Amino acid sequence: MGKERIPEAAIRRLPVYLRVLEELSEDGVDVVSSAELAARAGFSSEQIRKDLAYFGAFGTRGVGYDPVVLSSKLKRILGLTGDVKVALVGAGNLGTALARHNLNRHKEVRISAIFDRDWDKVGKSIAGVEILPIEDLEKVIRAQGIKMAIIAVPAVEAQAVADQLMAAGVEAILNFSPAKLQSRPGTYIQSIDLMTELQALAYYTTPNSGSARLAGDEREVSEGEVSTV
Amino acid sequence: MGKERIPEAAIRRLPVYLRVLEELSEDGVDVVSSAELAARAGFSSEQIRKDLAYFGAFGTRGVGYDPVVLSSKLKRILGLTGDVKVALVGAGNLGTALARHNLNRHKEVRISAIFDRDWDKVGKSIAGVEILPIEDLEKVIRAQGIKMAIIAVPAVEAQAVADQLMAAGVEAILNFSPAKLQSRPGTYIQSIDLMTELQALAYYTTPNSGSARLAGDEREVSEGEVSTV
Numbered sequence: 001m002g003k004e005r006i007p008e009a010a011i012r013r014l015p016v017y018l019r020v021l022e023e024l025s026e027d028g029v030d031v032v033s034s035a036e037l038a039a040r041a042g043f044s045s046e047q048i049r050k051d052l053a054y055f056g057a058f059g060t061r062g063v064g065y066d067p068v069v070l071s072s073k074l075k076r077i078l079g080l081t082g083d084v085k086v087a088l089v090g091a092g093n094l095g096t097a098l099a100r101h102n103l104n105r106h107k108e109v110r111i112s113a114i115f116d117r118d119w120d121k122v123g124k125s126i127a128g129v130e131i132l133p134i135e136d137l138e139k140v141i142r143a144q145g146i147k148m149a150i151i152a153v154p155a156v157e158a159q160a161v162a163d164q165l166m167a168a169g170v171e172a173i174l175n176f177s178p179a180k181l182q183s184r185p186g187t188y189i190q191s192i193d194l195m196t197e198l199q200a201l202a203y204y205t206t207p208n209s210g211s212a213r214l215a216g217d218e219r220e221v222s223e224g225e226v227s228t229v
Numbered sequence: 230m231g232k233e234r235i236p237e238a239a240i241r242r243l244p245v246y247l248r249v250l251e252e253l254s255e256d257g258v259d260v261v262s263s264a265e266l267a268a269r270a271g272f273s274s275e276q277i278r279k280d281l282a283y284f285g286a287f288g289t290r291g292v293g294y295d296p297v298v299l300s301s302k303l304k305r306i307l308g309l310t311g312d313v314k315v316a317l318v319g320a321g322n323l324g325t326a327l328a329r330h331n332l333n334r335h336k337e338v339r340i341s342a343i344f345d346r347d348w349d350k351v352g353k354s355i356a357g358v359e360i361l362p363i364e365d366l367e368k369v370i371r372a373q374g375i376k377m378a379i380i381a382v383p384a385v386e387a388q389a390v391a392d393q394l395m396a397a398g399v400e401a402i403l404n405f406s407p408a409k410l411q412s413r414p415g416t417y418i419q420s421i422d423l424m425t426e427l428q429a430l431a432y433y434t435t436p437n438s439g440s441a442r443l444a445g446d447e448r449e450v451s452e453g454e455v456s457t458v
Contacts, residue, residue: 199309203307203401
């Protein structure tokens, strides 16, 4: 497939570039340098050039990129052409927030089916999409040709839901449960563990007076690379 | 500070290693090879060795790591010693989900203050933490010595909230709004845009029959690196 050769981090930056390019298109901008694109997207221009180079040559050297052309190409690379339907499993607080978030942005990607195992929720709607019983998951996903799904169920239920989704033909899953999920060959699972993110965030704060944290000089040992993600 | 030298992606992997090491400690495991740690954490052993090397030498060559010792060191590196308090701004569906998620895991990091501008919510509690009026934000954050915060408010309000948080002494922010936020020097903002994640996810699905996506061979142009994040 060749997909494995391109870093996930690069793939995850493409939608950020896309958003900036679409803003520029709407503003009627004809050409944008990688430096300008970088400043707006919050990455270095080297990073942007390197990321785009994975997919071929896009800009005009010394001039820049045409926002309309490049955003169209990025959409094709990402597969954001036509109507990209997503299934959401779990209509609790997180699932509800995700479904509502969906409402007014990114028309290319939309939650088209919501499932929950709680019969008190079944039949209700979030942002105009009806909550269906989890028993209908495979049938509905196959009927709609859905290939992407979001898991927003408790950790103990997450692997069973992932298995059901993969059995139904889903190829890419965004997992918001703290469970570490096993994927099948040909399926991609991206987990977002909110508490893992918080723990990483703590690194960027200064130690409290009472803490036994490593001293600053101990943390500078490495001549490591500049942050790129 | 030296912090800039270490890739954010490496920092964000440390909590994942930490979780695996804590599980191993609980299971009474005395020593773990980087290969075993890698298999459990879902990364390559090269990746783990490289990440840990930023912070010095930890394991015994040819033997492995002591889970108790390494997890303790990772906690110190991340600053997860003592009681790490986090402020949450926004008690809507997403904020509520985040606060509940907080309940039963990671005792080192806890949401200790929740703010909302909606007076119908003020005075209620989520997971035992009372929702306070946003007007009290600076006072409470200073009183509690909070240095980390989560933004779960609508995009239009997010920058104003971030500014208030930074003015109150918050140094690291996890932003769940789709707004691109400006940080001040000495402050770190990590944004999690749910729709950006979904757009990136689309890359990992096969094209629908009707789509105008790039052909597979066009997507294999690069001899790019193996995915590391």
